[in-house]
Amino acid sequence: MTEEEVEGMQRFKVGELVVDPGTPILMEGSNSPQLFTALHGMGLRFRHLENGERQVINFVFPGDFLGLQAGLMGEMGHSVEATTKMTLCVFNRSELWSYIRADPERGFELAWLAAVEEHFLGETLTTVGQRTALQAIAWAFVRIYLRVKACGNGGDGAIRFPFKQKDLADALGLSLVHTNKTIGILKSRQLIGWTGEEVLIHDLAGLAKVGLTTVSKPKNRPIM
Amino acid sequence: MTEEEVEGMQRFKVGELVVDPGTPILMEGSNSPQLFTALHGMGLRFRHLENGERQVINFVFPGDFLGLQAGLMGEMGHSVEATTKMTLCVFNRSELWSYIRADPERGFELAWLAAVEEHFLGETLTTVGQRTALQAIAWAFVRIYLRVKACGNGGDGAIRFPFKQKDLADALGLSLVHTNKTIGILKSRQLIGWTGEEVLIHDLAGLAKVGLTTVSKPKNRPIM
DNA sequence: CGATCCTTTGAGCGCAGTCAAGGCGCGTGG
DNA sequence: CCACGCGCCTTGACTGCGCTCAAAGGATCG
Structure with a gap:
């Protein structure tokens, strides 16, 4: 995420949230009313299988947007949890639409974010599937x-x-x-x-x- | 993709393209000037490792949008190839921006498409990583x-x-x-x-x- | 100073990979 | 019309990478 985007989103922020290590931030399958941007700290995105096995989707670093799937699809495909103490920039899911409407480029930003995620996931999939x-x-x-x-x-x-x-x-x-x-x-x-x-x-x-x-x-x- | 979206995109179509089985449609790393929607037939998305191993990202079915990454990021993260004879709806990459600008919901559509892909890739990753x-x-x-x-x-x-x-x-x-x-x-x-x-x-x-x-x-x- | 969590190491097993060969369907050409 | 080649599916034998089980260090903390 570029600095201008962070700048732009700051106008829609509801507040900041500081969470302790181990705190669940978003839950798989949930439709969180809040979306986040990671400002400090690190975390994990992951899914659970019915037998209890865990797949870490990727690592969360400062600047990452959390909850895009909930915002766009109404349901998270994975959970997000804080690994260290984290401070998050909080948005209301309900304002995502007005955020997009304010400037056509906003929708493009979100699509770009999702496309970058998709790109990285494809590379990860290739690793897990083909690399030793x-x-x-x-x-x-x-x-x-x-x-x-x-x-x-x-x-x-x-x-x-x-x-x-x-x-x-x-x-x-x-x-x-x-x-x-x-x-x-x-x-x-x-x-x-x-x-x-x-x-x-x-x-x-x-x-x-x-x-x-x-x-x-x-x-x-x-x-x- | 809903029918209304297909409808909307048809207005931006340049033409239709029919390709034979085995034809490469998009290449990993390329920045195709054209984007596609699959109308008929099936194909594969895949990446190659430096040692020649191939990871199939997913299967392409009618209705799938091809080239979203090229359109948004300027570079495909995977290749796309026709498995059967396919007919594709063709768009110009350069018109993607005017497509988005025409209606804020358009950007939302694209972001939604990318998010759905991301969701599915996360599920696939979990399968490859954790399932027998x-x-x-x-x-x-x-x-x-x-x-x-x-x-x-x-x-x-x-x-x-x-x-x-x-x-x-x-x-x-x-x-x-x-x-x-x-x-x-x-x-x-x-x-x-x-x-x-x-x-x-x-x-x-x-x-x-x-x-x-x-x-x-x-x-x-x-x-x- | 025990408790807990994480890392490290060893031993043995098994799921999945590799190698190899044979079968089957189909198109092609002699 | 049949022989042949080719691509794909199928099967068997063997190997080995990575998993499981087990236990022993370290580090941190109440």
Whole structure:
């Protein structure tokens, strides 16, 4: 989300909300009357299977819009939960329509947001479906690093990543044990480091090579 | 896509295009000057990994919009290819903006389309990441059946499904051999039949149970 | 200083992948 | 008319990546 968009949405904000780690923000299947933009902190989007298995859809970073599906379709396809303490910008779902009507470009903004999500989900699906565990985890660190750096945090090769190995495992469709051992391989190859809430990317190009991916600069929304 | 939306878009159509089976329609990474709506026939959306592996993102049925990512982001995240002979409604990408500007609801329509795609991709991701092969294939047949029935074709338990087992395998991140054997299990349990281009759903409820999913009616776009 | 949560490591198993070969339907050409 | 090739489906044997079970460190906290 560009700064102008954040700016524009601020006019529709109802207030700010600060939530503690572990707080559910949106529930799968629900039709929340409120939508959010993440201002600080990090979280998780995920779905549950009937047998209790969890699929992490992606990680939530500052700037992410939460509740687009509820706003557009009337029902969330996944849940959102805070992993760290988070502060959220709150909107009323009922005002989304007036937001769109105010300027035709607003609808375009939302469509663009959804399209970006779709694009990323397609890439994730390809990872989970086709990459090996080693490739998938290498890919994930490349994506996460680029995503975090894009929102300003983490200048050099270090980023804050307050998630558990189980979260990454659930994001990639792997077991915790196998994820742990595979991370160990990447560590031993001097490609990454991960201690506590800090991840070190020692060799981005090497990681990208292992992960069968390329490091391209993220594109901004085109002005039509 | 509702009939009114199709109606609305028809005004922006440049013409119709008929393509033969196997024809590439959109290429991953490209910025096609043309966007399409599928009118007849079926196709595939897919991505390729650097090692040549293919992930099928989903199946294209009549009514699907093709090229939304190119229109909104300037670059496709996946390729689209015709599986059968297809007829497409053609639009100019450059007119997308005037289409949106004509009516604020237009932007909403596009955002809604993208959100529906995102919703479905999240469900697919959960399948590939968390369901076993048997559960995944059962889930896939439930989704496909509901999707095909939603666009009018296939009244009773029979639908036209002109895809190969390899296509389904690539959609679920499974090997062809294992997919074949797993389909055999579903056949022997009298849940489905699959001969040539026809799939028979003998027991939708039973399939849904195996696939750890529920058969709920699809929701229409809410009128805000 | 026990309790709890997370990470790490080892052992063994099994689901799904790979390799290989055969069957079947269909179109093509001798 | 039949032989042949080709694409796709089917089946069997074997392999191995990743899962499960289990237990042992560390770190943090009341």
